[in-house]
Amino acid sequence: MTGNTNAGAPRTLYDKIFDAHVVDRQEDGTCILYIDRHLVHEVTSPQAFEGLRMAGRKVHSPERTIAVPDHNVPTTADRVNGIENPEGRIQVAELDKNAREFGLNYYPMSDVRQGIVHIVGPEQGWTLPGMTVVCGDSHTATHGAFGALAHGIGTSEVEHVLATQTLIQKKSKNMKVEITGKLRPGVTAKDITLAVIGKTGTAGGTGYVIEYCGEAIRDLSMEGRMTVCNMAIEGGARAGLIAPDEKTYEYCMGRPHAPKGAAWEAAVNWWKTLFTDEGAHWDKVITIRGEDIAPVVTWGTSPEDVVAITDKVPAPEDFEGGKVEAARRSLDYMGLKPGTPLNEVKIDAVFIGSCTNGRIEDLRAAAGILKGKHLADGVRGMVVPGSGLVRLQAEEEGLDKIFTDAGFEWRLAGCSMCLGMNPDQLAPGERCAATSNRNFEGRMGRGGRTHLMSPVMAAAAGIAGHLTDVREVIAETV
């Protein structure tokens, strides 16, 4: 029943948001969908602006377009002197030129509000429930935490949205991912989202929009929900959503670009209709008990390579089909032997940051583990706040001091090591406990080895010098 919605029939949250944005629908189900917010960064936009210029087109709605440089931006204090890498410098300069020429809402590198686009959008109140949000970046799924339909697009589509404020779309299928009950201590939003990908695989969500629901999801803060939705794309889903509730309204209220006064009241009234109706059709349902989720880490080079920290490194023969060869290649790349307990895997670096885990609660959680402790000998650590405002908040709370006392570098906001388009990279063979979202080959630097995990797990690994079960660290401190 996807693609075609009968009036009055029970609908999912995704159905409702999609329907509210259909500008035009062809007979074959191809729709023109209205886009409420378009986020733009420097890497995937220059060719789109060039295309506009060549065709003599304008930006249709500059007031709904928000631009911020993040991928190339250095995170060291000397960035006030400009970007050393000439290509990165040109890309950021292009964004600067395009944002000013077309009159976009713009947060330049020197602005205290600058940061990772998916952290800045919600922080500034651009992202609101029931909106359509797109960006030339796959982690746009993050904004689904507000009950917004948010997904990544390619540069051609960026140009399409710039020119028309719409996107050509076909309806995806509906998937429900329910996390029931309560999480155990030491288990976080990151563990939920990795556990789901571990269960569905990186292609399990292809063709679907996921709605995350259940008590464990409701119990999460807005920031935790953003972490969960951020990685919907790693499971292959077009988008991930969570129905808005009081926590959502409370988070949005008073933010610079959130509605005020009567407009706020009207907005909340509409937002209250944004939930999945009883009896709505699901094309696929996944249920996981919150109690069954352990702190997890990845062992390989795909986000689906998820195991509990108490497990061992698997063998290629544990898999089937094409995954056998892929696992062999991953183990070789990662320098791991099958059967090794995960908590014996030594690390060289810790990275805390990214659009997945670079928000204030992530930093508080990591600092909670690190307080009064120090990185193990030979381990380097880097904390990169997701935005300039997150950084300021952390400094007000004294978190920067906890990190630097523990031996971490305290950096300025940006994507940093998560994709190593800037100077922050792993050396070949260097092994990192990372709070980011992708463990692909070469992602954090050629030959670099990434283990994905939560901020508390990354902090605990930093102290121990090897991957470790954060629950043991918590038990010691209690």
Place this chain on the structure above:
Amino acid sequence: MDKFTTLTGIAAPMPLVNIDTDMIIPKQFLKTIHRSGLGKNLFDEMRFNPDGSEIADFVLNQPAYRDSQIIVAGDNFGCGSSREHAPWALLDFGIRCVISTSFADIFYNNCFKNGILPIVMPKEVVDVLMEDAGKGANARVTVDLENQTVTTSDGQSFAFEVDPFRKHCLLNGLDDIGLTMEKAPVIASYETQMAQSRPWV
């Protein structure tokens, strides 16, 4: 965008599953502000040693496959980032068609915007095509978009599905921004109605 009608060419077998966009075009090449010129860095870290020399056993470095126009790939090709640099790099190298059991969603969309045809086939068919591709330069595969068929070097033909609107755009090399702009009045009327129903947006 170049039209895609029929294509007869060498198919390179890449059976690895989950070939991600970081493998197709690593991050250091995303700093360009142009669409062209990325072919030399396609599959860079699989294709070249850190000193720039070729890795001899990588498929596109083998003499038989240097002029491939088609890739037959393992499951979930193009997973990962939204970077359109991935199809730009493929196109610039000369790849016009990728065949797999499944593709990541954003990559799949991006292909159509650049005149590349991604074809989803069942595993049994991909297995046959993978084996055929293994024959090297003597085996040429024909892809016919109008009739929606892929034909192997020994004449086995397989039908595939493609979205009619996307097929139309690809066959005619149409720019969909132009098509959407023809609907400007409908977009304007949506915006008028939205100013009433969701004025806070």
